[in-house]
Amino acid sequence: MLNIVEEPITSMLGEPLNGFERHGIGHSSPSAMNMWADAPCAWISQYLYGNKGKFSAAAKAGVLVEEALVNILARGWTYEQAVIAASDAYNRFIAIGGTDTDRNRGEGLADMIGLALTELTPFGTPEFDRDGITGDVKQKKVEVTCKTNTFSIPIIGFIDFHFPKFGKIVDLKTTAKMPSSMSPAHLRQQAVYRQAFGNQEVCFLYVTPKKSQMFSPEGHKETLADIKTILTRQEKFLNLGDRELLRSIVPVSTDSFYWSGSEAVRRNLYGI
Numbered sequence: 001m002l003n004i005v006e007e008p009i010t011s012m013l014g015e016p017l018n019g020f021e022r023h024g025i026g027h028s029s030p031s032a033m034n035m036w037a038d039a040p041c042a043w044i045s046q047y048l049y050g051n052k053g054k055f056s057a058a059a060k061a062g063v064l065v066e067e068a069l070v071n072i073l074a075r076g077w078t079y080e081q082a083v084i085a086a087s088d089a090y091n092r093f094i095a096i097g098g099t100d101t102d103r104n105r106g107e108g109l110a111d112m113i114g115l116a117l118t119e120l121t122p123f124g125t126p127e128f129d130r131d132g133i134t135g136d137v138k139q140k141k142v143e144v145t146c147k148t149n150t151f152s153i154p155i156i157g158f159i160d161f162h163f164p165k166f167g168k169i170v171d172l173k174t175t176a177k178m179p180s181s182m183s184p185a186h187l188r189q190q191a192v193y194r195q196a197f198g199n200q201e202v203c204f205l206y207v208t209p210k211k212s213q214m215f216s217p218e219g220h221k222e223t224l225a226d227i228k229t230i231l232t233r234q235e236k237f238l239n240l241g242d243r244e245l246l247r248s249i250v251p252v253s254t255d256s257f258y259w260s261g262s263e264a265v266r267r268n269l270y271g272i
Contacts, residue, residue: 018151019238023048027154028146030189033227035258036234038185041250042258048243049068054261057102060093061109062174065207066160068113069172073126073161074137079117083084083110106174110210112174114210119205120170123163142196146231153231157192162200169202170214178208180216183227191223 020026025047036043045051068082077085086109094102120126128137139158146153161170171189182190186204193202203216240246252270259266266272 001093019235019240020151020153023238023243025153028157028231029155030157030185030192033155033188033230034185036094037188037230039253039256039258040237041252041266041270042256044243044250045262045265046248048246049269051262051265051269053258056260057090057094057105058174058176061090061105061112062172064090065109065116065174066172067113068109069116069120069161070128070137072113072117073120074128079114083113086113111209112207115209116172116205116207119207119212119214122163123161123166123168123170126161126170127164128162142193144192144237146228148228148232148235150232151235153235155192155227157189157196159193164200167200169197169200171204173204173206175206175208178206178211180215182217187220187223188227189218190217191220193226194220195224242258 021026032043032047035046042053046053064086068077068086071077071078071082071085087106090106090109092145094106127140130136131138138160139160142157142159144155147154159169160172162168163170171193173186182204190202190204194200198201201216202220203214206213213254237246237250240249247269252266252272254266
């Protein structure tokens with residue numbers, strides 16, 4: 001019979017550590033929460049064992065579309081310059097091992113940049129933070145704290161575009177197919193941003209090569225309650241024992257997209 005009851009681990013002051021502290025987890029984030037909610041096995045692999053997941057071509061395309069928009073809206077680049085830079089970077093990324101799907105996605109970069117630019121241009125120049133050394137623009141950091149009787153943990157995120165004159169925050173999502181509504185994962189992200197900027201509208205701009213659509217649903221307080229539940233259950237799980245014990249008891253979802261390109265890492269860690 002497996003016994004998972006251990007003596008509580010304490011801090012230097014003799015106070016018991018919560019589950020996050022026990023594993024050196026100083027903060028959470030929307031992406032970390034979503035990974036935990038969807039595939040705890042992948043979360044353990046990344047955050048307790050340091051195994052970084054493979055960066056997909058789809059994710060790379062999204063990053064490059066966003067960078068192109070920042071170049072145009074904040075750095076004075078022309079649309080043509082931004083498209084060339086994004087396309088060149090994407091083609092280098094998929095040069096080895098790229099699939100037909102990856103190459104087709106690259107052909108849609110220019111259209112996605114154009115459609116997103118049309119949506120964002122009416123709001124003028126977005127406001128960014130500045131790098132303390134180079135002075136270049138960078139994403140604004142946001143932080144909210146989840147508190148319970150057992151633990152307190154910051155949730156940190158970074159917003160894509162902030163238009164304070166319009167009271168609007170826009171997060172960009174590139175996708176092959178336009179969704180009919182926001183996913184639970186994106187709603188959690190939106191709820192964190194809404195909580196951090198209580199008087200700002202938080203919109204998610206979805207862009208495909210053919211169309212774009214803004215979503216700005218209400219009800220973020222209910223989503224915040226869901227986030228608290230997720231983190232509470234996670235903290236209790238982390239407090240069961242060390243990472244080897246947690247690795248041995250967590251369910252393994254072999255079909256999760258988080259394992260795409262990292263199947264060997266999963267087999268090495270979990271045996272399946």
